[in-house]
Amino acid sequence: MKLQLALDLVNIPQAIEVVSQVEQYVDIVEIGTPVVINEGLHAVKQVKEAFPNVSILADLKIMDAAGYEVSQAVNAGADIVTILAAAEDESIKGAVAEAKKLGKEILVDMIAVKDIKARAQQLDEFGVDYICVHTGYDLQAVGKNSFEDLKAIKSVVKNAKTAVAGGIKLETLAEVIAAQPDLVIVGGGITSQKNLSEAASKFKELIAQG
Numbered sequence: 072m073k074l075q076l077a078l079d080l081v082n083i084p085q086a087i088e089v090v091s092q093v094e095q096y097v098d099i100v101e102i103g104t105p106v107v108i109n110e111g112l113h114a115v116k117q118v119k120e121a122f123p124n125v126s127i128l129a130d131l132k133i134m135d136a137a138g139y140e141v142s143q144a145v146n147a148g149a150d151i152v153t154i155l156a157a158a159e160d161e162s163i164k165g166a167v168a169e170a171k172k173l174g175k176e177i178l179v180d181m182i183a184v185k186d187i188k189a190r191a192q193q194l195d196e197f198g199v200d201y202i203c204v205h206t207g208y209d210l211q212a213v214g215k216n217s218f219e220d221l222k223a224i225k226s227v228v229k230n231a232k233t234a235v236a237g238g239i240k241l242e243t244l245a246e247v248i249a250a251q252p253d254l255v256i257v258g259g260g261i262t263s264q265k266n267l268s269e270a271a272s273k274f275k276e277l278i279a280q281g
């Protein structure tokens with residue numbers, strides 16, 4: 072089980088500062104969608120240049136022009152690029168083909184998908200690398216989480232790695248670990264803490280025990 076740190080509410084210098092404090096505890100650093108919207112793919116490029124040995128996920132949440140957008144993110148330094156599960160099948164297949172050509176990976180974000188099991192089965196057949204259940208900020212705000220959805224995809228996905236994101240805190244981590252995803256994505260659960268390094272190390276320690 073791996074730990075991904077999501078950086079959503081920072082600018083580029085702040086992102087670099089955060090990564091310098093937690094690098095040893097996280098397996099993947101996510102350049103979050105709000106950061107890409109604010110700073111563009113320069114954020115991916117500059118964080119990768121500062122930490123060439125860190126795996127970078129670019130959370131583009133692609134919806135169309137998938138092959139092209141994947142290629143641009145990879146050119147900037149991304150190792151993993153995200154696409155929305157709600158995108159057309161052709162877009163998902165295009166993203167997978169481009170990532171495979173470049174030796175990189177695709178994570179599909181299931182945010183807002185209603186029939187989680189059926190879509191996860193289709194995505195698995197398309198050869199995506201990760202399938203991620205995700206409760207976004209707007210549903211977190213009304214008390215939702217993705218823990219049941221994680222169990223649902225775990226019951227049908229045969230090839231892809233599974234991931235979970237959305238409001239995961241130290242207090243809820245045990246429930247997540249019990250479902251055994253391949254990747255746990257944590258943003259505010261680490262970045263809102265005073266001592267970032269201590270918070271990341273606690274997440275890492277519990278995940279390693281998982």
Ligand SMILES: O=C([C@H](O)CO)[C@H](O)[C@H](O)COP(=O)(O)O
Pocket residue numbers: 077078079101103104105130206207208236237238239256257258259260
């Ligand atoms: O993808 C995310 C969200 O849609 C904003 O772009 C976050 O990175 C993801 O939800 C993880 O962050 P936390 O919910 O703060 O753990």
